[in-house]
Amino acid sequence: MPWHPVYGGAPWGVPCAGVTAAQWRASKLGVMTAFPPVPGPPSAQNIELIEALREDFIEAGFTNDGVAELLGAEAVAALDREQVVPGQLRVQSELSQQMPSAEADSTGGPAAEAETLSQSQRCAVLTALWLVAVPVTYHQVQKALPRTGVEGLRQLGLAVLGPEAVWPACDLRPYLVETRAGSRDLWVTSDLSSHQVTGALPKDHVLGVGQASLTLAGITHRRPVQTALDIGTGCGIQLLHLLDHAEHVTGTDLSPRALDFARFNLLLNAPALELDPRNLEDRVELLEGSLLEPVAGRTFDLVVSNPPFVITPRQAGETESDRYTYRDGGREGDALMQELIAGLPAVLNPSGTAQMLGNWESSADEAWDARPRSWVSQAGLSAWFIQRDEQTPAEYAETWLRDASEERSIQDYRRRYGQYIADFASRGVQQIGFGLIWLQKPAEQQEDTTPWLRFEQLTGEIQQPLGPVIGQTVQRALAAHTDEAGVLQKALHTPETITEERYQRFGAEHPEVIIARQGTGLRRSRPISSAAAGFLAAADGEFTAAQLITAVCSLTETEEDTLTQEVLDLYIEGYVEGYVEQ
Structure with missing residues (x-):
């Protein structure tokens, strides 16, 4: 499923609760001030008001494409680099055209009342308010959201009102998804990001659209299912995708605050998600609790997390309130991943699948996949782990201390940094891996079959969305896993996206290294023998694998058993990797 955020995070500071006149004046001078505490999540009580807000957004063109058109490619690219100034300049330019100044229209005089905003100006006001931190007045917001109004935003908990300005109470951004029926414009609310508040993030922070959520959305195979479960749903981003191909979805989260955001996002996007906002429970269930506890005794066709x-x-003595609930499961080391994988067989239907992101530890004397391999072996699941990155304990500590903006206090940063290093050292951890996980429970008739396992490290560039690629490759790999001999009777062909690279020293008669490279999807590359290269060159779908093996061996003096094994490996890994297709 394609996924399209309109922009990344942005390094601006904006107030997140009641704003004083002094703070308003300081903001106009570009002066950072101390901001009040983060307010509560948006209110889902007034469905009619939420519907009015959605209509205002559509009419103002406050959509992914609308904002991109307003800002232009360079400003959007700058936002992806966490540079907000180009976007601010573009918005200020748009607002300055045929619109009273912030000072003039705050008086509410005749000129202000008569002013009508164009669609691009309405979009500019909303972009200023929620995306690029340009101050906006009551009048500007009122004109941009005529159905909702400033008071409506306050009632919904989406904005806070200062003496002269309206400020965002939460993060709100357009979000474009591709569904079976085509593109759909959605909107996602979450807590203000670390760049929008002073100090470290609050412990009950609710994440919005981020790289991890986009990665999971992109890798999920969107096969039609009856039931789907999102573990740790947060503000509900995965639910927005699951509702396109699941009849009923369940989201669980330990944080009631996160579930409030998720509920609001479902209501805000109800028509596009084919939901009845007054009967969400017909297709969606939101449950509070840790990991799989809220769904004990129930099973699902698909689990994402x-x-x-x-x-x-x-x-010692820490409580739940001491942890960042959006990222810290309260277990030691990577025990949470072990616990979650161990519990999946109980909540998966036969042939049900799970797709997740995760971390795993490794020591100096073990392979990176040692612990993941033991987890899935004990659970009896087929598994595919793709390690996308690995870090040393120091690198890991730096990453996650920055994530919560804990570096803003040097004393706290030094203390927490030392705790991370000591914690990893206590378990002998040398590397921490991060990656993508696909799991499947065996079908009832295959419970005695050895599970299919694959563990690989791919740190290069990939092409999202990977969901279709993953779905196709695991289907082929599982088929090959149960009937390797049948592969030799298939007529295979090499897809056009596979290229060949040959390397040899100057003056050498033959290439010393031949590489088969995949141009799409996971974009792997692997060395192959010259005989296998001949096989791939001849594989055009006309002859069976067995016929081609015999022909290639007669020309290259390669042992048939040797090439057969390599072709079988190419078929199994190539079916997984896409080097040969049926």
């Missing part, structure tokens, strides 16, 4: 897998040093 961006779980709170971040490895965090445990402290």
Whole structure:
């Protein structure tokens, strides 16, 4: 499923609760001030008001494409680099055209009342308010959202009102998804990001659209299912995707605050998601609780999760309120991933699948996949782990201390950094891996079959969305896993996206290294023998694999058994990797 955020995070500071006149004046001078505490999540009580807000957004063109058109390619690219100034300049230019100044229209005089905003100006006001931190007045917001109004935003908990300005109470951004029926414009609310508040993030922070959630959405195979479960749903981003191909979805989260955001987002996007806003429970269920506890005794066709897998040093006497609930599951080391995988067979239907992100530890004397391999072996699941990155304990500590903006206090940063290093050292951890996980429970008739396992490290560039690629490759790999001999009777062909690279020293008669490279999807590359290269060159779908093996061996003096094994490996891994297609 394609996924399209309109922009990334942005390094601006904006107030997040009641704003004083002094703060308003300081903001106009570009002066950072101390901001009040983060307010509560948006209110889902007034469905009619939420519907009015959605209509205002559509009419103002406050959509992914609308904002991109307003800002232009350069400003959007700058926002992806966390540079907000180009977007601010573009918005200020748009607002300055045929619109009273912030000072003039705050008086509410005749000129202000008569002013009519164009669609691009309405979009500019909303972009200023929620995306690029340009001050907007009551009048500007009122004109941009005529159905909702300033008071409506306050009632919904989406904005806070200062003496002269309206400020965002939460993050709100357009979100474009591709569904079976085509593109759909959605909107996602979440807590203000670390760049929008002073100090470290609050412990009950609710994440919005981020790289991890986009990655999970992109890798999920969107096969039609009856039931789907999102573990650790947060503000509900995965639910927005699951509702396109699941009849009923369930989202669980330990944080009631996160579930409030998820409920609001479902209501805000109800028509596009084919939901009855007054009967959400017909297709959606939101349950409070840790991991799989809220769904004990129930089973699902598909489970997805961006779980709170971040490895965090445990402290004596700590409580749930001491942890960042959006990322820290409260377990030692990578025990949360082990616990979650161990529990999946109980909640998966036969042939049901799970797709997740995760972390795993490794010591100096073990392979990176040692612990993941033991987890899935004990659970009896087929599994595919793709390690996308690995970090040292120091690198890991730096990453996650920055994530919560804990570096803003040097004393706290130094203390927490030391705790991370000591914690990893206590278990002999040398590397922490991060990656993508696909799991499947065996079908009832295959319970005695050895599970299919694959563990690989791919740190290069990939092409999202990977969901279709993953779905196709695991289907082929599982088929080959149960009937390798049948592969030799298939007529195979090499797809056009596979290219060949040959390397040899100057003056050498033959290439010393031949590489088969995949141009799409996971974009792997692997060395192959010259005989296998001949096989791939001849594989055009006309002859069976067995016939081609015999022909290639007669020309290259290669042993048939040797090439047969390589072709079988190419078929199994190539079916997985896409080097040969049926």
